[in-house]
Amino acid sequence: MSALPLDEELAEFMNERDWDQFHSPENLAKSVVIEAGELLECFQWGAEADLDRVRSELADVLTYCRLLARKLDLDAEQIVREKLAVTRGKYPVEKARGRSTKYDQL
Amino acid sequence: MSALPLDEELAEFMNERDWDQFHSPENLAKSVVIEAGELLECFQWGAEADLDRVRSELADVLTYCRLLARKLDLDAEQIVREKLAVTRGKYPVEKARGRSTKYDQL
Amino acid sequence: MSALPLDEELAEFMNERDWDQFHSPENLAKSVVIEAGELLECFQWGAEADLDRVRSELADVLTYCRLLARKLDLDAEQIVREKLAVTRGKYPVEKARGRSTKYDQL
């Protein structure tokens, strides 16, 4: 496939279509949750889902996440790492092990 | 920060806490949309949002997306590229340029 | 409790706080999905949920739905009845009985 880094390929795609005008952070945030709803629709009535559909919908969520990150000059990998460090603090291993309880009730 | 690739760092974090048991694809899909709602909450009453909050909520969405991708043996970058190829077909430049119209109404 | 019809009680509450200015249809639609995410959070890790939390979050979803309906001069009961008639047409009993399949795949 393309030799371009993914973010550049996405940017090229959007520029060709002059779609940047629609991609305010607010509209991208709406788009993330709209696509996340479609992803969940794969699991609406149970745990089993069609893998091709999941792949396609998850791709849509990730696409809008990346567009939003880029729009705000955020590095997608870096913010995940930073948040993980915060979450480590909220969920120490000895307290959180084997429990799905929220941190404020641990 | 960590020298581990991000997916391995996430896996290590989950393993330490024995959280994999909660991370069925269905529960991860639910988590993606729950966090996407929190991301949108940054923009609930308007276009302006606190960047630190957006960064934190977007990180949560991305984290659950990556966990879901890994759980289903999908490569996050690759599925975005594949979907982009599909979208190219649905939105040819000459038709889609400068319009936010959905492909089935173009 | 109040002797006012519910929609009027909600309107009074919003007017006292001068909140109508924030309640564009778009912002209300965002609010519906934000609260729907919180409702789903009650079921994030499984089928069991705390009933008081569900009650509270479902109330929030319903509140924003009613505010949106009123803003657009829609009658909440009537649109549900109308949509049910449409759905009857898409899901005839003989085809849909006992199946969760979407109408376009029946």
Add this chain to the structure above:
Amino acid sequence: MSALPLDEELAEFMNERDWDQFHSPENLAKSVVIEAGELLECFQWGAEADLDRVRSELADVLTYCRLLARKLDLDAEQIVREKLAVTRGKYPVEKARGRSTKYDQL
């Protein structure tokens, strides 16, 4: 239209199709957020939306909310009134007037 109360009409519709088996509280909560995403899609790229589409999607959200309420023996009107009383306490008029600030930051 029907002379039945709406909840009974919905129950009859579901019974005819034997759909109650799919309507666990968890699945209904998923359905609420899925439909809420479709409602928001009407406003994905801006404040203007097609009223017929909004009417149809809002009806879907309300339908699943009602099914969930009924499943949990909750009265939709009553829980909205109860929550409104709670919200009154969190947002006193003198503090909240004309502001969209969340209660914990007022």
